[in-house]
Amino acid sequence: MAKNLDKANKEAEQNVKAFLDKVANTPAPAKSGNAGRLIFALDATASRQPTWDQASHLQREMFNTAAEVGKLELQIAFFRGFGEFKATRWTQDSRSLTRPLSKVSCLGGQTQIEKVLKHTLKQTTEKPVNALVYVGDSIEEDVDHLCHLAGQIGMKGVPVFIFQEGYDPIAEACFKQICRLTNGAFCRFDAGSAAYLRSLLKAVAIFAAGGKKALRDYSKNAGGEILLLSNQIK
Template sequence: MSEKTPAKPTTLPTETQRSDPNAVASFLKQARALGAGRVAGASKGRLILALDATMSRQPTWDLACALQAEMFDAVGKTGRLEVQLVYFRGFGECRSSKFVSDTGKLKDLMVKIDCRGGHTQIGKVLSHALTETEAQKVNALVYIGDAMEEEVDDLAEKAGRLGLKGVPVFLFQEGHDPSAERAFKEIARLTRGAWFRFDRNAASTLAELLSAIAIYATGGYPALEARGRGADRLLIENMRGRSGS
């Protein structure tokens, strides 16, 4: 490959240029967000992405595959976020991947999964998250699903234990199943997480929320407050609303 000709030095104007106050404020906010992300220490943020892969989820599976990239993009190329994929489908099948820090690897895993008929296994997902965080801290659990076919009290017990360990669960519900909505909101309350509607017509909003969750996983509330986007503020409001309830 041929070498590029060095660019000529730019001649600076003799008159001092003043920086746009808005640009300065924006830069300082981004710097604070980066610093807040580092406050958590040298260890990487760990996030579990759990998906219902039963047959009813097939229509929006591709959307979930696309949106997961937002979590990595939110923290740039710092490699400070590791994500583990967990999914269930079929007759008692519930599997998990290794934690990865590359969006391409995670998407490769997701596109190989086909949805199959079966009942929900949310309890297994919560139990898995408990096991993982006992071995090494998990900063957040994201769950995307449309149904709930288990005993709510059993799920609540596991959710309460996750809450005690400081693992918030962020639940995205596709559809309007009332049983699922009640259970998902209770899990969010017990873990000090948040519940949102998973609507394919609001893909941009979902992407922004996943981005906010990634920022939280790597830097907590300080990083969210420092970045200060609309989705960041929405997430804070939901989480702190749960905490105070």
């Protein structure tokens, strides 16, 4: 059992390092003096219920940390149940997102990643989006169609960072394709890797808010995975 635990820990470390390597090589978002814009999308179907509260809490930490190093506008999007998809208004005030997100509970239904990607395309057409973060565990849609949409997002210059809960190999293959097509990055996590997820979400938020320089500055005191990321940036 101890041997299996060591193997799982080693795999988690390699997974994190690969993710950070990819973020380090992601082109920095173009800055125009305006706040960076990041969409944080969540699968709120029934299979996500066990970790929904954790994801919501980590989102707030991510937003608050990024706000300390640069302006960041955040929009929360989620899908659940029978065709339900919702997105909050854009805001720089994390407190305004706490109440609506705390009222959301998971409902059974199929994934609606297509709506997340189409929403991202629409938003960045109206005003550039610096990054999309998606947290989910499975895919129940046409993979080729999702990849086609991802290609369009990639052409818009919006990297997609996907955090997959669990070990669904079909979903993982598609998620990696989406990240590749958008020049984003992929990372798996489970209920025992909250610390990893927290660090990686903060890294993406800081990247969206201030680019690579902001990551370097933040890493001076952050250490850990964030320091590893910063050291890889030339």
